[in-house]
Amino acid sequence: MNIDQLNGLANDMRIDIVRMIGEAGSGHPGGSLSCADIMCALYFGGVMEYNAQDPQGPRDRFVMAKGHAAPALYAALAHAGYFPCDELLTLRKLGARLQGHPDCNLVPGVEVSTGSLGQGLSVACGMAAGLKLDGDEHAVFALLGDGECQEGQVWEAAMFAAHKKLDNLTAIIDRNCLQIDGNTADVCDPGDVAAKFAAFGWDACEVDGHDIAAIVKVLSRAKDDRSGKPHAIIARTVKGKGVSFMEDQAGWHGKAPNAVELKVALDDLGYDGPIEVVLPEFDPQSLLHEDEPIAWEGPAEVKFASPEQAAAKKATRAGYGETLAKLADEGLPIVAVDADLSGSTTTGKFAKAKPEYANRLFNVGIAEQNMIDVAAGLSLTGNVAFTASFAVFGTGRAYDQIRNTVCYSNLNVKVAPTHAGISVGPDGGSHQMLEDISLMRGLPNMRVLVPADYAAAVAAIRIAAKTPGPVYVRLGRESVPQVYAEDMHFDLGRAYVLREGTDATIVACGLEVKEALEAADLLAEQGIMVEVIDAFSIKPLDVATIEASARKTGAVVTAEEHSIYGGLGSAVAEALGHDLPTPIEYVGVHDTFGKSGAYKELAAFFKTDAAAIVEAVKRVITRK
Numbered sequence: 001m002n003i004d005q006l007n008g009l010a011n012d013m014r015i016d017i018v019r020m021i022g023e024a025g026s027g028h029p030g031g032s033l034s035c036a037d038i039m040c041a042l043y044f045g046g047v048m049e050y051n052a053q054d055p056q057g058p059r060d061r062f063v064m065a066k067g068h069a070a071p072a073l074y075a076a077l078a079h080a081g082y083f084p085c086d087e088l089l090t091l092r093k094l095g096a097r098l099q100g101h102p103d104c105n106l107v108p109g110v111e112v113s114t115g116s117l118g119q120g121l122s123v124a125c126g127m128a129a130g131l132k133l134d135g136d137e138h139a140v141f142a143l144l145g146d147g148e149c150q151e152g153q154v155w156e157a158a159m160f161a162a163h164k165k166l167d168n169l170t171a172i173i174d175r176n177c178l179q180i181d182g183n184t185a186d187v188c189d190p191g192d193v194a195a196k197f198a199a200f201g202w203d204a205c206e207v208d209g210h211d212i213a214a215i216v217k218v219l220s221r222a223k224d225d226r227s228g229k230p231h232a233i234i235a236r237t238v239k240g241k242g243v244s245f246m247e248d249q250a251g252w253h254g255k256a257p258n259a260v261e262l263k264v265a266l267d268d269l270g271y272d273g274p275i276e277v278v279l280p281e282f283d284p285q286s287l288l289h290e291d292e293p294i295a296w297e298g299p300a301e302v303k304f305a306s307p308e309q310a311a312a313k314k315a316t317r318a319g320y321g322e323t324l325a326k327l328a329d330e331g332l333p334i335v336a337v338d339a340d341l342s343g344s345t346t347t348g349k350f351a352k353a354k355p356e357y358a359n360r361l362f363n364v365g366i367a368e369q370n371m372i373d374v375a376a377g378l379s380l381t382g383n384v385a386f387t388a389s390f391a392v393f394g395t396g397r398a399y400d401q402i403r404n405t406v407c408y409s410n411l412n413v414k415v416a417p418t419h420a421g422i423s424v425g426p427d428g429g430s431h432q433m434l435e436d437i438s439l440m441r442g443l444p445n446m447r448v449l450v451p452a453d454y455a456a457a458v459a460a461i462r463i464a465a466k467t468p469g470p471v472y473v474r475l476g477r478e479s480v481p482q483v484y485a486e487d488m489h490f491d492l493g494r495a496y497v498l499r500e501g502t503d504a505t506i507v508a509c510g511l512e513v514k515e516a517l518e519a520a521d522l523l524a525e526q527g528i529m530v531e532v533i534d535a536f537s538i539k540p541l542d543v544a545t546i547e548a549s550a551r552k553t554g555a556v557v558t559a560e561e562h563s564i565y566g567g568l569g570s571a572v573a574e575a576l577g578h579d580l581p582t583p584i585e586y587v588g589v590h591d592t593f594g595k596s597g598a599y600k601e602l603a604a605f606f607k608t609d610a611a612a613i614v615e616a617v618k619r620v621i622t623r624k
Helices: 003-024 029-034 036-044 067-080 086-091 120-133 152-163 185-186 193-199 212-224 259-269 307-311 316-328 347-353 368-379 390-396 399-411 420-429 435-440 453-467 512-525 544-554 566-579 598-605 609-621
Strands: 061-064 140-145 169-175 203-207 231-236 335-339 361-363 383-390 413-415 447-449 471-473 494-497 504-508 530-534 537-539 558-565 586-587
Touching: 003 029, 003 036, 003 067, 003 086, 003 203, 003 212, 003 259, 029 036, 029 413, 036 140, 036 212, 061 067, 061 120, 067 086, 067 420, 120 140, 120 152, 120 169, 120 335, 120 368, 152 368, 152 413, 169 193, 169 212, 185 390, 193 203, 203 212, 212 231, 259 558, 316 335, 316 347, 316 383, 316 453, 335 347, 335 368, 368 383, 368 390, 368 399, 368 413, 383 453, 390 399, 390 435, 390 453, 399 413, 413 453, 420 598, 435 447, 435 537, 435 558, 447 453, 453 471, 453 494, 504 512, 504 544, 504 609, 512 530, 512 558, 512 609, 530 544, 537 566, 544 558, 544 566, 558 566, 558 609, 566 586
Parallel strands: 061 140, 140 169, 169 231, 203 231, 335 361, 335 383, 383 413, 413 471, 447 471, 504 530, 504 558, 558 586
Antiparallel strands: 447 537, 494 530
16 A cells, blocks of 8 residues: 555544444544554554464464554454454444454454553563564564553563563554543653663654654564564554544543534544444354363272372472473473572473473563563463462462453463462461462453372373463462372362261362361261362362262361362352252361461461361261
8 A cells, every 4th residue: 555545544444433432332532543543554554464364374463452442453453354344333332242442252363352551562572472482583563552651560571572682572652642531741751751661671763653654664664673672662643633622632532422523523534424323133142152061970080199109298389390391391382481489489490401491481570460461472372371470479469460361361371370378388478378269260261270289280280281271270388298199190170089978078179188188087086977079170160079979968168278268168169059058167267368487387376277177077067
């Protein structure tokens, strides 16, 4: 296309933006209109390589980090041939593919779901790093808002990109100087954005964001320049560009025009076609999916550790890095992303296993939010991406990233932090993560595994690597006795009956499995026979095994090194509550933070040890 044609297409895209937001009755016109020329230059100015007929084929990548500008992305994709232009007017309708923010699971051409600001540049970093791993010369582009640059994660990503010399990455900043609450200089002044990126080690320049010829020139130069620095292009734009009453007005950040305003806006853009449209009927159910329930035939085989194996204590984290290396040896495209804890998490063992694996461990420094989204980007270039930190940071600090990027996009990212629970010990309550199971099991698309010992942990890492989509594996710091033989086979969605009984059922997970077995021995001495179940897989939960046991014993105790709210106890109660109401007692931490101390002291103090399980069993039996 020549420049006149590109300018005409950019105007058509603005018409599309105004019409779709007007029809939807909600949306973000200001920032969508400000970036229309940038999107036109990228997709139609000969900058990006893509193929709408083969969206997953060899291509450059684009990330709409400012996800509220989805209408601009949708307009570009429709004109590029990814879907019919008529579909644009279905924006934000129940049952339509075009969600209010981009959804990569619904819309071809959308590389990753976005909407939570600050995350897109990190994902783009992961993509760029993944392409370099494969020797792929394609480029990655990300479009950020200037207000978005107030997010700290943007600068975590900027540091990482410069450190890794991601010269195949270009960040475009839509510098319209307005955000929801007003001028960016008044809200929280980002200052000289180009100078900031340059200070972080980027090649940075500015351009008129409405001069398509100039935009094409700087984008093409950035794409071709592989001299070791990532590229930042600060595009000076006008919010609401092309619509007289919207231009440079913060109030039009997230407001749809009414019928009168819509007519004026379209007149400004030279549109004289029909405004009223007849939309197709939608089937909202077609956009939903549910995993098929896992059904097992017969009880699972259990192989217990020998007395010699049981005596050799190992932490569940001990096999993490080694297992990643073995999986890579087997041909899986494993990558690990760590946040300055590779010795403690043991991902360092993965990097040391073979020289070529050193390049597949990405240490982002103390930047857990960036860690998750870099892993997301790496997964989007065909890798099985594992993340590693302490559980309190790897799930708590990074929860929004796990939710909005990993789970919402259903990416092949495995969250496997270490140092979960009170067994962290002397570091105290700030580091003893007691809410992570609750956080993770509440997320759609996430599976949750809580191994009881070293053998179960190795199996959990293997299951995670070979299960498409997000998986959470909870690993601990403390060295614990072995429960299982090292050749024991585990399955996603399966629980394991470790002791038969008739008087009550103990459902435990993690370190509490060993405590439950000790409690069973103590109770047997008193003539009370309990069934002990290891809920290795908390999501999906083996409801059939737990229900069968509860039906037999009539009473249940759950035991977890976690808060009693939202974790294993809640999962079991939810499973039994509908069809088989059963008396339940909960062993776990009761609505409080942890404390400093040795693990055994803490287990006694918080009443999560074998003695506490014994008392809980006696209480629940009286309620049968």
